[in-house]
Amino acid sequence: MAAKLTALSQNHTWDLMPRPSHRKPIGYKWVYKIKHRADGSIERYKARLVAKGYTQREGFDYQDTFSPIAKHVTVCTFLTVAFVRDWPLHQMEVYNAFLHRDLHQEIYMDLPPGLRRQGENTICRLQKSLYGLKQASRQWNEKFSKALTGIRFVQSKHDYALFTWNKGKTFIALIIYVDDILITGNDETGIKSLKEHLNRQFRIKDLGEPKYFLGIEIARSPAGISLCQRKYVLELISNSGLSRCKPSIIPVERNTKLTTQEYDSGISSSENDPPLEDLTKYQRLVGRLIYLTMTRPNISYAVHILSQFMHGPKQSHMDATIKVLKYLKGCPGLGLLFPRDKELVVTAHCDSDWATCPMTRKSLTGFCIKLGGALVSWKTKKQSTISLSSAEAEYRAMTKTTCEIIWILGLLEDLKDLRLGN
Incomplete structure (x- = not known):
């Protein structure tokens, strides 16, 4: 907790000032967490100061809150392409990601213990974003996106969490999920330069080859990449x-x-x-x-x-x-295997169950899409309207599947390696 307060002070997260009469400060709380490795051993202990953002008022303390994160299909496609092209994979984590962005709104917070002195009536005016604020994730994403586009990375239109850099025969791709980052490409020197640039802009922890990402265990072997939870x-x-x-x-x-x-x-x-x-x-x-269900499509229907x-x-x-x-x-260890398959051909299977819902008589759509031999997308979803025949239900299922295929093809276009001509 002391180290966290020191880091916040050094980052100039807030200014101490007398309590204003026209504004009511928001509260705070300490959140404690033990981070584990994939084998269950303790990696480190964490303490985080969090603002009570649920007391903020929309249009007064914050405006937009949406922040894009990488879709699960994007992560699967990213890993599949990297393995087939035999590109290296790197995982990175940003320290105190939400604390890097300046705030545009006037927000006050109560003084946390360790800074409060007896008899003083002071509070914190937040200068930078803090965990728990409604706009924190959006502010961080904007800053990170500008840092990448500033060095000529292109943000994908198919998934805003995917960034690519292509010049000549050099290709580098990066995806971000809040403060977790995956990087791949065909140029190790370029990847190293990117890491150094990000470390200068933010405080980055290099985790090496990914083994545990978003609670998913990743194992790489000559046969392929396996994902399980x-x-x-x-x-x-x-x-x-x-x-x-x-x-x-x-x-x-x-x-x-x-x-x-x-x-x-x-x-x-x-x-x-x-x-x-x-x-x-x-x-x-x-x-x-x-x-x-991120790694267990066999329970998708039941869930x-x-x-x-x-x-x-x-x-x-x-x-x-x-x-x-x-x-x-x-079967706790079942998961997905992305085998080595040089032909990245997209194949899809879809089906429907006509009038299966006993409450609404709506039909059910189910599909799965493979990239080579890797299953990258699947879904079980109730159709939005009632189908009058089984043929109509099948057409609706094919429509949803076709939309997903078109989107994945666009994603693959962003991830292409021009040196190989695919």
Whole structure:
């Protein structure tokens, strides 16, 4: 905590001044976190001073808050292209990323312990962004984007978190996910120069070849790149109290029809399928399962069904969620493999399930898209309108798949290696 306060002072994050009578300062809190490696060992302890941004007022303390981050499909495509081209991969992390951008609004914050003196009525006027502020992520993204475009990197129009630099036979690509960065390219000297430039602009930690990115374990071998979330799955099962349960061989029973409607069964609804008293437990479990689908397309359908009942889950919905966890108990280390395939041909498969939703009679779209032998995109989604026939449902599924293919082709155009002519 002392080191963090020192860093904030050196960064000129705030100015100390008497409390103004016309403005009410926002609060703060300390957030503590233990960062682990992929094997579960402790990497370091972190303390972070966070502003209570939920007390800010829109249009007064902040304006826009949106900040782009790399899509999961972009990360998969990025890794696949890098491996096929035999390019090196580098991972970097920005220290105190949100503290680099100057604030345009007049924001005051209470004085944290360690700076407060007895008898003084002073507060902090924030000069730079701070974690917890509504506009913090947007301010950081703007500063980082300007730093890259200033050295002639081009921001992709297909994913604003992707930046590329191409001159002659030299090609370098970079993607950013908040403060985590992945870099690849065909010029090691150019990548080294980029790292030095970013380190001069910001304080950067070079993590070398990526092994643990966004909670995903990355392993590279001559056969390909594998992605899995084994540690995440084991923590999820342990926190749910299912470490000693009997594994299930399937994530969901065939023809399972979960619904919020009541059926006339002669039994009262409270006895037949009572609503859950603790909604947060169900919401937390399903939210973590949604994140797990980044490397587990085999649970995509089940998670899609469960996520429809976040607002009012019942006991049957929780039972179905527990079954998915039991399935994960039997295969925690499954994931994706991006094999070495020199032909980066895009292939797609799509299907639909006509009128499958028992509540709305809407159809279901499912598709998966491969780049060479690597599965880079997949989705299970309810169609927005009711299809009057199975043929119409199939056409709608093909339309969604075609849109995704066109977008991936544009992404590949941004990632092309002109030296190889592909």
